[in-house]
Amino acid sequence: MICRFLVPVPFNIWLLADQPVPDVSFRRTPYTIVIRPFAQLAVRPITHAGATGSFNDPRTLAPADPPVPAPDLAEVGGPVIVANLLVIDFRRPRFDRRPSVATDHLELMASGDPSPDLAFLVANQWIARLRVAYRAPLLVPLDPMTTTWRMEYLRDDARPLRRRPPLIRARNAGQVKFEGLAAFPGGWQVAAGLGSKYEPPAWATLILEARRLSMTSRDGSIVLAFAAIETLTGEVLPLLKKTKRLPPGLWKWIQDRNNNYLKQPGVDEQLDALMRSLAGISLKDNKVLWTAFQELRKARNSLVHTGAARTLDGKLVTNAVALELVQRADEIVSWIEARLPANLQRPVISGGPVITMTATLGG
Numbered sequence: 001m002i003c004r005f006l007v008p009v010p011f012n013i014w015l016l017a018d019q020p021v022p023d024v025s026f027r028r029t030p031y032t033i034v035i036r037p038f039a040q041l042a043v044r045p046i047t048h049a050g051a052t053g054s055f056n057d058p059r060t061l062a063p064a065d066p067p068v069p070a071p072d073l074a075e076v077g078g079p080v081i082v083a084n085l086l087v088i089d090f091r092r093p094r095f096d097r098r099p100s101v102a103t104d105h106l107e108l109m110a111s112g113d114p115s116p117d118l119a120f121l122v123a124n125q126w127i128a129r130l131r132v133a134y135r136a137p138l139l140v141p142l143d144p145m146t147t148t149w150r151m152e153y154l155r156d157d158a159r160p161l162r163r164r165p166p167l168i169r170a171r172n173a174g175q176v177k178f179e180g181l182a183a184f185p186g187g188w189q190v191a192a193g194l195g196s197k198y199e200p201p202a203w204a205t206l207i208l209e210a211r212r213l214s215m216t217s218r219d220g221s222i223v224l225a226f227a228a229i230e231t232l233t234g235e236v237l238p239l240l241k242k243t244k245r246l247p248p249g250l251w252k253w254i255q256d257r258n259n260n261y262l263k264q265p266g267v268d269e270q271l272d273a274l275m276r277s278l279a280g281i282s283l284k285d286n287k288v289l290w291t292a293f294q295e296l297r298k299a300r301n302s303l304v305h306t307g308a309a310r311t312l313d314g315k316l317v318t319n320a321v322a323l324e325l326v327q328r329a330d331e332i333v334s335w336i337e338a339r340l341p342a343n344l345q346r347p348v349i350s351g352g353p354v355i356t357m358t359a360t361l362g363g
Contacts, residue, residue: 002154003090005119006061007147009127010216011084011138013038017069018078028122031114032091035126038083039063058172061150063087086123090114097153097167108173109144112151116173119151120144143319146215148174190347203232204346207333210326218322222309225329226300229293229336230267236339237270240278268297271336279339289335292328299325 015021015038024035043060069079095113102108109116124141131139150172153161161169206228213221265274271283271293284290299317303309309317317325337345 001092001095001156002158003095003114004152004154004158005086005088005090005114005116005123005149006063006152007086007088007120007123007142007149008041008056008061009038009084009086009142010140013083014070014073015081015083016078017081024126030092033122034089034091035122036087036089039085039087040067040081040083041085056148056174058148058150058174061085061148061172086126088119088122088126090119091156095153097169099166099168100171105145105173112171114151116144116149116151116171119149120147140217143216143218145319146174148172194347201232201235201344201346203228203235203333206231207330211330214323214326218317218319219303219309221326222296222299222303222317222322225326226267226296228333229271229296229329232333232336233267233270235344236336237274237278239341239344240275240339244278268293275339281339283332283335286335289328289332292325293332296325296329 021037023037026033040063041056042062042064043057063085067081067083070082073080073082097113100108100111102111109120120142127139127141130136150170152170153168155161163169206224210221210224210228213224273282276282283293295312298312299309299322309322311317311321
């Protein structure tokens with residue numbers, strides 16, 4: 001039997017019609033896995049007025065037959081097919097096709113034969129290999145929490161199975177993010193009052209970019225979130241120092257240490273000991289934020305030094321964990337910002353929040 005996993009990808013692959021690429025197969029017990037060439041979606045993605053970007057109805061995920069060549073792409077050797085659908089076949093003599101009893105999206109992703117978690121793992125491992133082989137940065141990993149997908153159970157010859165209730169013949173699901181800004185007049189007036197020469201502080205831009213990337217780039221969001229905290233901390237401490245009478249040369253010695261960065265205080269020491277000395281308060285006083293900071297620091301350091309973001313207990317940072325870390329980083333930034341003089345803080349308005357909703361498709 002075959003379980004065919006179909007998942008749209010957030011990038012385009014150009015296929016030369018007269019230069020087909022072969023299937024790639026390998027064994028991962030208990031499955032024989034066959035990665036098929038990228039295909040063209042039969043149904044174009046849906047654009048919704050309230051959605052961020054476009055999304056696919058998982059029930060309509062299927063390769064175009066035949067695919068339509070792109071009229072505006074010319075390539076030596078024949079027509080070009082723009083492909084945006086990854087197709088992976090899982091093969092074994094028999095699959096467990098009983099209906100899922102999962103009660104939430106995470107359980108759904110971890111259950112089934114094969115589980116969607118396994119299918120996404122295989123998909124992302126293949127995309128990572130292609131990314132290196134082609135040196136193509138546009139090939140980005142798929143986020144199981146925000147990508148629609150479909151699994152179809154087929155006969156060995158890829159023909160549809162006969163209906164045999166209660167056994168299922170397909171599974172499909174996905175989540176769509178709807179996001180928009182409720183632009184009330186208050187925020188508009190505050191923005192106008194900032195003046196034509198106003199430039200957002202670097203740390204404010206960094207944390208906003210981290211939040212923007214948190215749904216699409218796990219690693220990028222982690223690096224930017226930590227950079228926002230580090231940058232803001234570096235601005236706050238010198239300002240707090242001016243409110244204290246320190247012995248001559250002490251501050252320079254603390255910050256410089258004879259230009260030996262190994263002896264200079266790290267961001268964790270700045271937010272703990274130095275902040276307490278200068279402001280009478282430490283981030284460590286807030287257990288939730290301090291733990292989140294340590295997790296973010298570990299994830300960022302392991303990423304930039306080993307290439308893989310890991311938690312304090314050594315586990316790889318998932319997309320869901322990264323999203324939570326960025327949200328906590330935003331809270332940490334607000335906590336540090338409160339130590340700034342009022343005129344250096346971001347303007348505060350009533351109303352006008354960014355409204356985010358996540359809808360689950362299929363099941």
